[in-house]
Amino acid sequence: MQTDDVPLFPLGNLVFPGGFLPLRIFEPRYHDMVRTCLRESRGFVVCPPARKQAGQRHVPPHEVGTYVTICDFDALDDGMLGITAAAEMRVRISTPYEARDGLWLGSIDRMASEPDVELPEQYAHLAELATELLAELGPPFDTGTPEPHSARWVGNRLAELLPIPIDVKAALLELNAPVDRVAQVAQFVQQMIRSR
Numbered sequence: 001m002q003t004d005d006v007p008l009f010p011l012g013n014l015v016f017p018g019g020f021l022p023l024r025i026f027e028p029r030y031h032d033m034v035r036t037c038l039r040e041s042r043g044f045v046v047c048p049p050a051r052k053q054a055g056q057r058h059v060p061p062h063e064v065g066t067y068v069t070i071c072d073f074d075a076l077d078d079g080m081l082g083i084t085a086a087a088e089m090r091v092r093i094s095t096p097y098e099a100r101d102g103l104w105l106g107s108i109d110r111m112a113s114e115p116d117v118e119l120p121e122q123y124a125h126l127a128e129l130a131t132e133l134l135a136e137l138g139p140p141f142d143t144g145t146p147e148p149h150s151a152r153w154v155g156n157r158l159a160e161l162l163p164i165p166i167d168v169k170a171a172l173l174e175l176n177a178p179v180d181r182v183a184q185v186a187q188f189v190q191q192m193i194r195s196r
Contacts, residue, residue: 155181
């Protein structure tokens with residue numbers, strides 16, 4: 001099912017379905033976007049920006065992102081707007097265009113739901129790592145219910161929380177096999193350990 005004219009929020013980080021993302025909103029176009037989303041009870045898409053091509057002035061968003069809804073908001077002491085976005089589903093973006101105020105909009109199609117499979121025993125240490133990271137970060141990251149036996153949950157949480165390059169995160173988001181995502185995250189964790 002396609003939905004048109006959905007606001008797009010290009011960001012140097014990603015959130016995966018089931019996760020939570022705190023954002024500080026300060027640009028007028030995003031203030032307006034948040035107001036519209038709250039008023040119309042709709043969400044927006046968090047996605048990485050596409051790679052800039054030579055001679056390109058405006059960089060369109062990447063073609064894959066995560067549809068999120070605003071689950072909490074507050075005016076911050078520094079005058080910015082703080083919101084918490086809850087990630088709902090992976091989406092594919094088509095026909096993105098830039099509105100007059102600089103906000104990107106596009107049509108989105110829901111990507112297939114991932115199967116939820118048992119986390120293989122060899123990756124049990126990653127479940128512990130995900131649980132510890134969420135406990136250390138606290139709210140809003142630890143808002144959801146931990147699912148340490150789920151390959152989907154473990155892969156999603158670590159893919160969004162670890163300092164993985166954004167282009168790699170985008171590729172991980174596109175994967176439809178949770179164990180494959182966990183395996184790739186495990187390789188990244190090994191690289192981090194070796195580089196210490």
